Amino acid sequence: MNYLLGLLTIIICLGSTVFAQSALTSTQAYEYLQNERGRARKTQAGADKPPMDSLKKAEQILQAALTYYHRPDVQELAKGDESLFYRKSDISFDLARIQAKLGNTEAAVQTLIYPLSGKFAPAYAGYMDELAEFTSVRQSPILAPLLAKAHASERLFNSTALKTPYKPNISEDEKVAGLSKLWSEAKYNFAYFDHIPDVDWDKLYLDYLPKIRASRSTVEYMRVLQSFCAQLHDGHTDVWANDLTLVDSTSRQPPIWPVLVDNKVLVQEVRSDSLEKTGIRPMLEIVSIDGLPVHEYADRFVRPYQSGSTPQNVNVATYTYRLLRGPKDKPVAITFREPSGKTFSRLLPRTGYSKLKPSPAFNFRILPGNVAYVQLNNFENDQALNGFKAAFDSIATTNALILDVRLNGGGDSGYGWNVLGYLTDKPMQTGSYSSRLYSPLRRARGETIVFEPVESGNGGWPANGQKLYTKPVVVLTSGRTFSAAEDFAVVFDAMKRGTIIGEPTGGSTGQPLVFSLPGGVMARVCTKRDMYPDGTEWNAKGIQPAVFVKPIASDWQSGRDTVLEAALNHLGVKEPVVTKKKSKK
DSSP states (O other), rough: OHHHHHHHHHEEEEEEEEEEEOOOOOOHHHHHHHHHHHHHHHHTTTTTTTTHHHHHHHHHHHHHHHHHHHHEEEEHHHTHHHHHHHHHHHHHHHHHHHHTTOOOOHHHHHHTTTTGGGHHHHHHHHHHHGGGTTGGGGGGGTHHHHHHHHHHHHHHHOOGGGOOOTTTOOHHHHHHHHHHHHHHHHHHHHHGGGEEEOOOOHHHHHHHHHHHHOOOOOHHHHHHHHHHHHTTOOOTTEEEEOOOOHHHHBBBBBBBEEEETTTTTEEEEEEOOHHTTTTTOTTEEEEEEEEEEHHHHHHTTTTTOOOOSSSHHIIIIIIIIIITOOOOOOOOOEEETTTOOOOEEEEEEESSOOOOOOOSEEEEEEETTTTTEEOOOOOOSSSHHHHHHHHHHHHTSSSSEEOOOOOOOOBBHHHHHHHHHHGGGSSSSHHHHHEEEEOOHHHHHHHOOOOEEEEEEOOOOOOOSSOOOSSSSEEEOOTOOTTHHHHHHHHHHHOOOOOEEEEEEOOOOOOOOEEEETTOOOOEEEEEEOOOTOOOTTTTTTOOOOOOOOOOHHHHTTBHHHHHHHHHHTOOOOOOOOOOOOOOO
């Protein structure tokens, strides 16, 4: 092979960074194209009306990305990778937006033909309806038939007829339609009916019709939907308020994050300095809420509406995320108990707090024994990954690494897998997946529900390729470890790269189908079954730690992190570590 030609096939340029690989993988090509899309967005600096030179630079970046996409080796990879294949549609849509902003309507029209001709045309047509830059483009006679077809397809499942706005009390017909929509979407799309074999979904629908008709407000109607949805027992299947007025009526809370430890409800985080100055700080116990013992309050007003996959998942939803939620204009009365036993009460507004402390996505420090301790607190964006990248040279000099995802509720799985790419020099298996394959013809023939494999992860997520950490590794998990953070734990476990220590994870991930319901309400239904690469199911169980450590309240309140101590002991470090400040009396 000609040297220069060979070199071109193994060098991938990401901005100014060059990664040498033995062969281009579909994941690398996908990431390159996504990075180029991000680079094009950054040139516009988030401005509503970017300067012309910035738009032209973005146009050049996206045109170059399409040229890259059409390289023969990338085209070959795209045949076997849907995510990579559909980058052309996304890049084309991005490019058309730039062309429209530049006033090049004819160019934008031609560019849009491709994405409006594919199976995601309804989504692109919907975006076009919302974006002002496409006002003149939408009038094109060339695009008119494509847009009409896309809108007709979208109406079949997402008609705006069932996306009615919030009112204090929507009509009975709207309420019944909302229940019916939720029932039907779950009936045909929910991935885990076999996990609830005793549930007769049609009978449950009939049981809930009188309840939905009896609701006296939109808030009550939403609660009935949440209770109905909770019968599916899945962490990625739920109902929530989308309209801001409805959110204000149901879902505001003071900036306090509780946690259930050893059957006690303790304050884990206080994100307001003003609250902390009044004596409300981590390690206090919450004894009662609005005059009721805390567990009674939770069981009456919170737990019945949580659709969780496991007991730990329901507990996290009940006590951490939603315990203190309520109407914006109704303060919540909380009685706290200090470690000394002294109690005090506060009437706390649910809104009006300024200068809230952010929860960092990434933390890093060196522990005794030269052990790197890294918190990856969410994968909602690239902050945790970028923090890890920036700290890696320091991490590389340590004797062992602890990756803590106990507070990580998920986000984009790719961020976590890219962190794991520093721990191996081999591609990582990311799991096996399946979804229901519904066929009216097969149903008419009497066939049962069929699951088809989708997006098999056995092709591998690439290793970092340049930097490698070879020392011992421990991952810490809890019931709050959820969704994409569990995808992280699955890959780490399957890699056999180290030990998972702590408590079982929440037990739920998957691709939810999101849809609107009448009255400013949204819902989602889990459509994908996620398993270990070998097919082992973990949904409704959680990822099981190799070393089980359950914190107890007295240790937790004294500032001892027994899970972290267990990890250090596992790594041969015996020194105790106090990780939290003690609550002042």
